[in-house]
Amino acid sequence: MVGAVSLFAVSQYHGDLARMDEAFFLKYLISSQAAIMWMCALFGLATLTYWAGLLARSEFTMKTGSALTWSAVALGFIGLMVRWYESYLIGTDVGHIPVSNLYEVFVLFCLITAMLYLYYEARYQTRQMGAFVLLVISAAVGFILWYALDRDAQGIQPLVPALKSWWMKLHVPANFIGYGSFSISAMLGAAYLLAKRGILASRLPKLEVIDDIMYKSIAIGFAFFTIATILGAMWAAEAWGGYWSWDPKETWALIVWLNYAAWLHIRLVKGLRGPMLAWWALGGLIVTTFAFLGVNMFLSGLHSYGTL
């Protein structure tokens, strides 16, 4: 589906970027920027719908929430695909996969987090956690909107020489599977803590289910974050002359990794469950967010591709 619409969008360009403002479909629906904005709107709607469904205990409303989330994911992907194509229209030497700056990776973050969540939703046959997970996606959407409206960050920029490598295609998405998973686990941690105190408890899935998904999410996130960091090290060895330079981003990736390694040890070896781990997962979001955003904002280093 996504492929077909993307191809349709690409065909609408006739190889000319100016068509973006002329062709109806492109201008209002599926030029990369239009599609990404639709994605943002749909994620916003999905969040509201999930919450409405959760509070009203309406299965149908929550189903609508899922449908909206699916549409948002589809449009987001179309947006990224078309953006990829548009970058080549700007110039064949400019063209690159849209995971190269903070704006693009935020879109990617929304998509990956949503898809991971939809997977759990299907697997566990429960839609109640959508309300929580979509909150973190909405926060990211808020950032995208601010970044685009206030900072004019939606532009496609040519790659700096250090990023011109196929490692980028592997390193960045792998990282975002990690970030996305960790965010989901944090939101589930919040849901767990609320349910444990009896807030929304009757509306949320059983504690064991929330706990299980939280664990799974961290496990998947940890595995992919491990791979992403290793891929990053291999890329660094090729681009910067060393697989590890203690660059702030690298160091914070290590801190995130150590944090979740400790979490998993406590849970798997000590067999600990319950509020303590939920709090920890929630706190993990702070560490992850700092590694993802804070480093770009406050610390300078080799990874300064997305500055604020």
Add this chain to the structure above:
Amino acid sequence: MNSSSHSFGKSVFELLSSMRFAISLLSILAVASIIGTVLKQAEPYNNYVIQFGPFWFEAYEKLGLYDVYHAAWFLVILTFLVASTSVCIYRNAPNFAREMKSFREHVSEQSLNAFKHKHEATTTQTPEALAASAQRYLEGQGYKVKNLPREEGVLLAARAGSWNRVGYFLAHSAIVLICIGGLMDGNLIFKVQQLLGTKKIETRDIPQSQVPAISRLSPSNPSFRGSVQIPEGSSADVVFLNVADGYLVQDLPFTVALKQFRIEHYTTGQPKNFESDIELFDRSGKKIRSATIAVNHPLIQDGIAIYQASFADGGTRLNLRGWNLFAPTASSFPIEGTVHQNATLTSAAGDSTLEFIDFRPFNIEDIGGDAAARGNAMSVLGGSPVGDKKHLRNVGPSFQYKLRDSRGQAREFSNYMLPLELDGRWYMMSGVRDAPNEAFRYLRMPLDADGNLESFMRLRGALLDPALRPEIAANFAHQALPQNAWGTEIEGKLTHSAEQVLALFAQGGFQPLGKFIEEKVPAAEREKAAGTYLRILELAGFEALKIADRQANLPPPKADDATGWLVRDTLNSVSDMFVYGAPIYLQLMNYDEVKASGLQLTRSPGKKVVYFGSLLLTLGVFFMLFVRERRVWLRIKPGHALLAMSSAKHTIDFEKEFTQHAQALDSLTK
């Protein structure tokens, strides 16, 4: 005695292998790492002194905070982590290996009955037949099954997911391997040599050939990561290793010569690629190979990887024209300069040193970014992702220099070679700042219709020349007054005022004029007076230009808009000259660019170890997290079957699987 040391060793062993200790180490490592990201590492020590003051500077230095990741205490934590992990592996290994092989076939029926996850079924089948079908089922589910004859029937003992335990070994030995690999590539050897006093860092700024052997590392050094800057047409056979507040010289087994360094650009002007054409020669001078390296495309020679790391100016030769800003004449003098070299400038105020710092062939500047396009919601919601940053433009070459006076005070200047268009008019720009952390303030000098600085310079000279002042003032008054006022007292008064205004302006630009107004004019009329004086200056400026052009044997200037702007801009510029901070302006006429390429050379024997460790880590993490170890027992007696299941982790998946096996048993026994 023996027993107490034994128990001490044992408690150390216990501590090292304890989970709590390992988690504490991970936390300490994380916190220590944070310090290194918050405090900028490996800066020049002077910066730290300025930042923290002498007391804290020394305290932090003792703690090794300026290079946390190579500090002794950091390495000690890492060593503890390696030790703890190793002990943990050593302790668990035999047990785990046994567990992996075992089917736990000696489990008694009684204990099976005590399992939390058990299921019973009645059957009409013979134990052997049921065992056979159950074995097929379990094997289909990925279990390894052992069929054991027991009293009155059969015991099936099955296990799956033993790879989980393999994962444990892989992941934990991976940590040990990665740390060992990292230590191999660290500067441990040098640290030991430094401790023994056989090596020490060099802190003096001297040519590398004069660096003594105690600060040089031999080409056989197994591991290093250093950098060197080579100008085009030059070569290097050493790299420099930055250590603390000094450096070490690493001799290379070959010589690197730089033929050419290139920067490719996108059409928007941003750099697209950095490339160096290099040649390698062995110690006898024989050429080994030539190659082109680029970012992300290093070259490997003798186990040493050569990277494109940075670039700089390699000593560009500059052809300059110097203008005396306060001389009444508009004549210039030639100067030659070379980047990274100094020249002496002699003037009435004493000698000053001209230090050429840098030359930039390209300057991508944000020119006239139209504010309207920013924050335009429509352009964000539907618009083009291309429109952004169109106002970024290459404005051509610039060069940077410092002018240091006899007292050692220096100001930094940055002059563009080409004029810049601002508000529809063209200017030569010269930036100045007093300290490196400040932004440049710009002196903008207007160009005339021919695109030259000469008109500005002539007018500037005429305005500053006291000898011309009476004539300028007289001409101005004559032009400003109607014919019937010529020769009257009014003309005399106006001439006098104009002379006064010109004199004040020549003292220091608008500032003394403003001061004069503040002192002499009542507050209510100040604005009006300022307007009048400005008008006088502009008209007198035009008269000054006429005189200056006549003296230069040029046709008189046209009384048009362009001339009006030239006069106005000149007045502003002359006023700014008084705070420019240098008596001369250096105009870049042409240049002969010499670039230098910054190369990083690395020998890292630990890389392979780290990569191998990483592979193990990945496999290990996947096995540990996604392979669940489970055991199933099926005790079959005539007419009765007992299913029991166990796992180290009772997750929802485990419950599901147990239910599935129980149902399978029910259908098999039917």
